[in-house]
Amino acid sequence: MGIQKQPDGTFQVESSKKGKFYTVDLSKGSCTCPFFRFSLQRVHGECKHILAVKDMAQGRDQKSYEGIISFVKKHQPVESISLIKEFGEDAVDDLLSRGELIEKDGMIKILE
Ligand SMILES: [Zn+2]
Numbered sequence: 368m369g370i371q372k373q374p375d376g377t378f379q380v381e382s383s384k385k386g387k388f389y390t391v392d393l394s395k396g397s398c399t400c401p402f403f404r405f406s407l408q409r410v411h412g413e414c415k416h417i418l419a420v421k422d423m424a425q426g427r428d429q430k431s432y433e434g435i436i437s438f439v440k441k442h443q444p445v446e447s448i449s450l451i452k453e454f455g456e457d458a459v460d461d462l463l464s465r466g467e468l469i470e471k472d473g474m475i476k477i478l479e
Contacts, residue, residue: 370423380416391420431458436467436477444474 369381378391382400389400396417397403403414413421435454439445447470451459459475462468469478 370420378420380419382416389416391416393417393420393424431455432462432467435459435462439468439475439477444476447473447475450475 371379373379376394378393379388380391381388389398391398396411396413397408398414398416400414400416403417406412407414431454435450435458438453439450447459459468463470466478468475
């Protein structure tokens with residue numbers, strides 16, 4: 368199943384009919400496929416398109432978070448700028464806000 372992230376933060380998910388795409392918006396928990404609109408929406412259910420996007424997002428986050436932590440462990444302290452360049456601002460920000468990484472004077476370390 369092809370999934371493409373759009374600049375506005377939604378995802379285009381290819382339906383099982385090739386060439387047809389539905390739009391999944393995770394912030395609203397919605398999908399534009401008929402099954403979601405006519406049935407699941409009322410009961411706050413999740414169609415396979417929403418589930419596929421969630422799987423992909425979680426899988427990638429998990430992987431990049433582990434990557435960041437082990438990278439920082441090996442090289443700490445690491446410059447924030449280079450860590451963000453390597454792994455992306457969202458993931459680094461998230462780890463900082465969770466307290467798994469700490470930033471001081473532009474350098475990032477692991478709290479121990
Ligand atoms: Zn759907």
